[in-house]
Amino acid sequence: MKKLLLPILLLAILPLYSQDNKNEINLVINNWHKAASVANFNDYFSALTDDSIFIGTDATENWNKTEFEAFAKPYFEKGKAWNFTPIERHIYFSEDKKTAWFDELLDTQMKICRGSGVLVRINNTWKIKHYVLSMTIPNDNTNEVVKIKASLEDPILKTKPRLY
Numbered sequence: 001m002k003k004l005l006l007p008i009l010l011l012a013i014l015p016l017y018s019q020d021n022k023n024e025i026n027l028v029i030n031n032w033h034k035a036a037s038v039a040n041f042n043d044y045f046s047a048l049t050d051d052s053i054f055i056g057t058d059a060t061e062n063w064n065k066t067e068f069e070a071f072a073k074p075y076f077e078k079g080k081a082w083n084f085t086p087i088e089r090h091i092y093f094s095e096d097k098k099t100a101w102f103d104e105l106l107d108t109q110m111k112i113c114r115g116s117g118v119l120v121r122i123n124n125t126w127k128i129k130h131y132v133l134s135m136t137i138p139n140d141n142t143n144e145v146v147k148i149k150a151s152l153e154d155p156i157l158k159t160k161p162r163l164y
Contacts, residue, residue: 021126022091025100025119028126030086033106037083041076045069048128049120055132057110059156084108084115100126105136112136 028047035044045065048054054068055061063071075081089104103116117131137145 021093021097021100025091025102025126026089028119028128029089029102029104029117032128033084033086036076036081039076039079039081041069041073044072044076044081049122052128053130055130057113057133057135059153082109084113087112097121110135 032044032047035041035047048065048068050065052065052068054063054065056063061071072081084106085108087105087107089102091100091102093100098121100119100121101117102119103114106113106115114134114136115131116134118129119126120129121127
C-alpha cells in the first residue's frame with residue numbers, strides 16, 4: 001500500500017505545482033508589461049536576465065539587454081514607455097520545470113500584437129530570457145503590408161547573406 005501511495009500523491013501534487021508556476025509566470029509577465037505602462041525602468045529591466053534578448057516589430061530590432069535598455073531609456077524618461085495589455089496567453093514548460101515558454105496576444109497602441117518568449121528559473125525566480133514582439137496582419141491584407149514595407153526592407157534583404 002505504501003508503494004502505491006507515493007505515485008498517487010505525486011500525481012495529485014504535480015498539477016498544483018504546475019499551476020503555481022503558471023501563476024508565478026503570469027505575474028512576472030503582467031508586472032513586466034505594467035512596469036512599461038507606468039515607465040518604471042528598474043522594474044521593467046530587472047525582470048530580464050542579464051543575457052536576455054528582445055526582438056521588436058522592426059526588422060532591425062534584435063537587441064541584447066544593454067542595447068534594449070539604451071533604446072528604451074528615453075521612452076521611460078518621458079514618463080510612459082508603452083502599454084501592452086494581455087488578452088490571451090499560453091504557457092508551456094520543459095520537463096524539468098526550469099524553462100518555460102509562452103505566447104500571448106496583446107492590446108497595444110499598434111492594435112493586436114503577438115508576443116512570445118522564454119523564461120528561466122534562476123534562484124527560485126522566473127526571469128525573461130527572450131521576448132519577441134510581432135504585429136499581427138490579417139491574411140487578406142498581407143499584399144498591402146508587403147507593399148508598404150518593401151522600400152524599407154528590400155535594402156536589408158540585399159545586404160544580408162543567406163544562411164543556406
